[in-house]
Amino acid sequence: MITCEGLVKIYKAADLEVFALQGLDLQIDAGELMAIIGNSGSGKSTLLNMLGGLDRPSAGRLEIDGKNMLKMSERDLVRYKRESVGFVWQNNARNLIPYLSALENVELPILLKGKRKRLRALELLEAVGLTHRKNNKLHQLSGGEQQRVAIAIALANHPKLLLADEPTGSVDSRMADQILDLFRELNRTIGITIVIVTHDPLLAKKVDRVVAIRDGKISSEMLRRKSYAEELAELELGIAQAEEDSHVEFAVLDKAGRLQVPAAYLESIGVKDSNKVKLELADGKIVLTSPEAPSSPEEAS
Ligand SMILES: Nc1ncnc2c1ncn2[C@@H]1O[C@H](COP(=O)(O)OP(=O)(O)OP(=O)(O)O)[C@@H](O)[C@H]1O
Numbered sequence: 001m002i003t004c005e006g007l008v009k010i011y012k013a014a015d016l017e018v019f020a021l022q023g024l025d026l027q028i029d030a031g032e033l034m035a036i037i038g039n040s041g042s043g044k045s046t047l048l049n050m051l052g053g054l055d056r057p058s059a060g061r062l063e064i065d066g067k068n069m070l071k072m073s074e075r076d077l078v079r080y081k082r083e084s085v086g087f088v089w090q091n092n093a094r095n096l097i098p099y100l101s102a103l104e105n106v107e108l109p110i111l112l113k114g115k116r117k118r119l120r121a122l123e124l125l126e127a128v129g130l131t132h133r134k135n136n137k138l139h140q141l142s143g144g145e146q147q148r149v150a151i152a153i154a155l156a157n158h159p160k161l162l163l164a165d166e167p168t169g170s171v172d173s174r175m176a177d178q179i180l181d182l183f184r185e186l187n188r189t190i191g192i193t194i195v196i197v198t199h200d201p202l203l204a205k206k207v208d209r210v211v212a213i214r215d216g217k218i219s220s221e222m223l224r225r226k227s228y229a230e231e232l233a234e235l236e237l238g239i240a241q242a243e244e245d246s247h248v249e250f251a252v253l254d255k256a257g258r259l260q261v262p263a264a265y266l267e268s269i270g271v272k273d274s275n276k277v278k279l280e281l282a283d284g285k286i287v288l289t290s291p292e293a294p295s296s297p298e299e300a301s
Contacts, residue, residue, distance in 0.1 A: 001030035001161070001193050002051065007060035009046050009216075020046040022216035023060065025254060030160070033187040033194045035204040038213035044197040045165060047213065051195060052087055052163050053080045065160060086154030086162045088147070090169035096149060098139040102130055105138055106152045124152040127189075128182060144175030151182065155192070162186070164196045168203055180206050205246060219260045222247035261288065269293075 009021040020043045028034060038044050049055040050062060053069065062069040065084060072080065089095070096105050106121040125134050128148040133141060138149065147167065154162055164183070168176035180203060187194050196207065204210045210222040224247050251259050261277075270290040271277055278289045 001032075001065055002026070002028040002195075003061065003063045004047075004050075005061040007047075007050065007062055008058045009043075009050065009055070010058045020216055021050075021057070021060075023254075024213070024217050025252075026211065026218055028193065028195065030193055031187070031191050032209065033183060033196075033207050034209040034211065035196045035198055035207045036211050036213055037198055037201065037204050038219075040199075042213045043216040044213055046216070048163050048165055048195070048197050051161070052085050053077050083157055084159055084161060086156075086159040088151055088154050088162065088164040088167045090166040096138050096146060096153075099137060101135050101137055102141065102145075102149050103134040105149055106156065109153055109156045111157060120156070121152075124155055125149075127155065127186065128152045142175070143171045144178060147171060147175070147179055148182065151179075151186075155186070155190075160193060162192050162194045164194065166198055166200075167196060168198070168200060173202070176200070176203060177206075210247065214260070217260070218252045220262065221250045221252055223250065 004024050004026040007021050007024040008019070011018040011020055024047065036044050036047065050057050050069065051064065057070055067080065102125060103121055106124050107117055110117045110120050112120055122134070125131050128151050130145060130148050130152070133145060138146060141149065168179050171179065183194050183196070186192055196203070198204055208224040208227055211218055212220045251261065253259050266272070266277070269288065270292070274291055276291050278291050278293060280287045
């Protein structure tokens with residue numbers, strides 16, 4: 001569904017150039033529900049903006065649903081934003097109208113007319129579990145309920161891709177769980193591809209794939225050992241699993257064979273201020289050690 005290859009985004013501010021994405025490679029399959037995590041300034045929002053067609057990459061390859069996003073005309077880009085992608089932001093309530101009801105807010109962006117518009121809005125409110133609150137004015141809804149209205153709106157025009165930037169950033173952890181459950185439900189029932197950008201490691205633990213981004217590049221990837229659904233089923237049966245065992249972490253290897261090793265791993269083998277590590281093949285494994293470390297057992301003795 002989405003292919004990013006060597007994706008670069010450079011922001012030019014006055015005489016300064018900021019490399020927000022520095023040759024990012026990422027593949028997202030249709031129907032995936034995945035999260036992108038990373039520190040502030042790592043390039044998460046920049047990537048989401050590229051995926052949403054809100055901004056264009058400076059270089060590299062970005063293909064979404066068979067469309068080349070670098071070459072797309074302005075007209076096609078507008079159509080893409082309107083028809084193929086839905087957005088959920090952290091403070092969605094800002095974009096909703098407080099004195100309109102939940103139903104009226106959802107009706108606003110729907111491209112249909114009359115009765116069909118009303119029916120579609122009711123269908124969307126049902127999909128996000130808000131039928132019972134449809135006639136409440138927006139300001140009478142909780143933060144989590146307002147976020148559900150926003151999700152309904154994001155789905156209004158049947159997008160294939162839903163992009164969520166810190167969707168649980170301003171709600172408490174119980175609401176955050178409910179919103180994530182809703183994403184999972186929508187992903188399962190309508191098969192929509194969902195990409196969530198978050199700081200929240202707990203939220204990231206609840207999806208099957210988490211990609212970590214550092215300095216505008218993918219640094220590592222965590223894949224769930226079992227699907228979240230399988231894990232929930234096991235929890236219900238009382239076969240609880242240790243949290244830290246839920247994902248396997250992979251370092252990302254690029255086409256040139258370059259690998260980013262987490263700083264904590266390097267520090268643990270005594271590599272801190274050096275730009276070299278010793279690389280050896282031993283028993284079918286690639287072993288990284290500090291440059292000062294002895295190379296082999298013989299040398300060590
Ligand atoms: N419009 C812009 N003009 C100039 N620089 C920008 C612009 N947008 C982002 N940047 C810079 O690009 C880098 C990546 O920013 P980005 O917002 O993508 O990070 P982020 O990971 O989403 O951070 P946060 O979690 O704080 O939102 C940062 O150094 C940021 O200052």
